[in-house]
Amino acid sequence: MRELNPHIELQHLLAQQIFNALQGDVTEDIRQKCEGNANDVYFRSAREGNSLKVNETLLPQFYNLCKEVKEKLEFVGDIDFYITGDSEVNACAFYSPDEERPHIIEVNSGLFELMNEEELKYIIGHEIGHLINGDSMIKRLFFFIYSDDEAIEECPEFLKKRVAFFDQLAELSADFHGYMANDNLAACVTAVYKMASGLDLEKMNVSMDTLIAENNQRLEYFLKNGGVNDGTHPVNLIRVRAMELFATAKTQAAFNRGMSELVHELQKIEYDALDNAIADYIAAAGLFISQVDGKRDKVEEDFIIKELAAYSLFPYKDLKRVEKGDVISTLNNAIKAILEMAPDLKSELLNYFVNMAFADGLLDEKELALIYDFGDKLGYAESEIAEFLGNKVRKEFKPCVAALK
Numbered sequence: 001m002r003e004l005n006p007h008i009e010l011q012h013l014l015a016q017q018i019f020n021a022l023q024g025d026v027t028e029d030i031r032q033k034c035e036g037n038a039n040d041v042y043f044r045s046a047r048e049g050n051s052l053k054v055n056e057t058l059l060p061q062f063y064n065l066c067k068e069v070k071e072k073l074e075f076v077g078d079i080d081f082y083i084t085g086d087s088e089v090n091a092c093a094f095y096s097p098d099e100e101r102p103h104i105i106e107v108n109s110g111l112f113e114l115m116n117e118e119e120l121k122y123i124i125g126h127e128i129g130h131l132i133n134g135d136s137m138i139k140r141l142f143f144f145i146y147s148d149d150e151a152i153e154e155c156p157e158f159l160k161k162r163v164a165f166f167d168q169l170a171e172l173s174a175d176f177h178g179y180m181a182n183d184n185l186a187a188c189v190t191a192v193y194k195m196a197s198g199l200d201l202e203k204m205n206v207s208m209d210t211l212i213a214e215n216n217q218r219l220e221y222f223l224k225n226g227g228v229n230d231g232t233h234p235v236n237l238i239r240v241r242a243m244e245l246f247a248t249a250k251t252q253a254a255f256n257r258g259m260s261e262l263v264h265e266l267q268k269i270e271y272d273a274l275d276n277a278i279a280d281y282i283a284a285a286g287l288f289i290s291q292v293d294g295k296r297d298k299v300e301e302d303f304i305i306k307e308l309a310a311y312s313l314f315p316y317k318d319l320k321r322v323e324k325g326d327v328i329s330t331l332n333n334a335i336k337a338i339l340e341m342a343p344d345l346k347s348e349l350l351n352y353f354v355n356m357a358f359a360d361g362l363l364d365e366k367e368l369a370l371i372y373d374f375g376d377k378l379g380y381a382e383s384e385i386a387e388f389l390g391n392k393v394r395k396e397f398k399p400c401v402a403a404l405k
Helices: 009-021 025-033 036-049 059-073 115-133 135-145 149-154 158-182 183-197 208-224 237-248 252-270 271-290 297-307 316-322 327-341 344-355 367-377 382-396
Strands: 078-086 092-093 105-109
Touching: 009 025, 009 135, 009 158, 025 135, 036 078, 036 105, 036 115, 059 078, 059 105, 059 115, 059 158, 078 115, 092 115, 105 115, 115 135, 115 183, 135 158, 158 183, 158 237, 158 252, 183 208, 183 237, 208 237, 208 252, 237 252, 271 297, 271 316, 271 327, 271 344, 271 367, 297 316, 297 344, 316 327, 327 344, 344 382, 367 382
Parallel strands: 078 105
Antiparallel strands: 092 105
16 A cells, blocks of 8 residues: 555645634534434435445455455444445445444445446545545534525635535545555546546547546646636546556655645636636735725724635735735736626625725725725716715614714
């Protein structure tokens, strides 16, 4: 088995950020008391009643394969394996928080139509990787709080972005465990592309060398041309490149450097040029207007960070970066870039400026003058700017109790 540590630092950082944002030290206790083992019992009962449970007597060959992978990955917890009659080429893992109840890995029957033994080892290893990393613990807490589509709509964008990116990194880490399960890069790559295409690549006489070369060539094109990802998993191009790196890296340092570059590319897919321009605008505009009165208070900084976090994984770092540079130049460049790429966002630029001015709950004449000046530069008439301000006042104005002294 590879001696390299498959740990992805950013994955664990995001897990901690998400846990902290959800106030997990409190809400996880509430979740456990509310849900108990209900979900575990339901999921297990459904598998017991409708799926085929893998055991030494009934399915000895597959049972031994699963046992071999589990031992190779040195996973010490108990796992129940089930096969479900589903033509979709897929598998999933269900983490059990109760030490007395085994974890569950469910394998769809469609996998057995396409996968050979080495590819099945990769798939089982991948799912055990999710158990090793405890990925589902974060997702359970998230879906406890945001339990349906309507609730998720209300979830702050910065949190949704982090959960989505955490999922992507969790899949890469699980892939490394899949490779460790068989030490066979070719089988890992063909398994990924069999799941993607539904084709039996052996029957199609696909060359492994050609497949990897084609993958890397397409990856280069994909990244240079602003590729996007609309799925929950990283694009296969990056998954295969990451596994190739894990299989061939000579040292931990070389692997870490390569993964850092790939994770950076993943971020560029998640946060495109427009996102970057909006992030610069939020930081620069926030700094500009918050310092009109000569200081920036915590309420204003928290407001900037909250808005910035929807467009940056590291909002504090980006805010400091903009603050150390030429704030006005950054602001003007960001506005120019945003209006070129998405002119329909012009009203959002003014809206953020207004919201930022009102972040501390105080109406300041200097800030109002800035808003009128800024709106004028965006091409708004004074009456239109006043309407922006009027809407804000009508919705959020709070009388000053101190006036009663």
